[in-house]
Amino acid sequence: MIKVRMLNKDDKSLAALALLNAGIKSRIKMLNHGFRVVFVGDWTVAAQVLTENGFRFANGLGFTSSSQFHDNDPNHGEVFVRYMEV
Structure with a gap:
């Protein structure tokens, strides 16, 4: 099971x-429950980069x-x- 924590400004x-x-x-943009990423580029690349760097979606899993x-x-x-x- 993957263990996760809330995000901070360093993240x-x-x-x-x-x-x-x-x-x-x-x-x-930082939000109370994480942050919102608006990006220019392919979503599959963004998903791979976020997941490989330890960022997780609302369910605690990768993108x-x-x-x-x-x-x-x-x-x-x-x-x-x-x-x-x-």
Whole structure:
């Protein structure tokens, strides 16, 4: 079982840097329950980068489906990140 924790501002910076290193431009806004990532790029790459860096969806699992993304388009999207793997 994957153990997770709530996100903090350092996690926001890590996500922004990981996405930037993968060539994905993003804006990240901290929320009470995690953060929202709005990005320009392929959702599959964004999903892979977030999952590989320990970020988790609301159910504590990695990002694997386009249904986890909002405003999903081949060139941009939005996703809510809730947890970080410990």
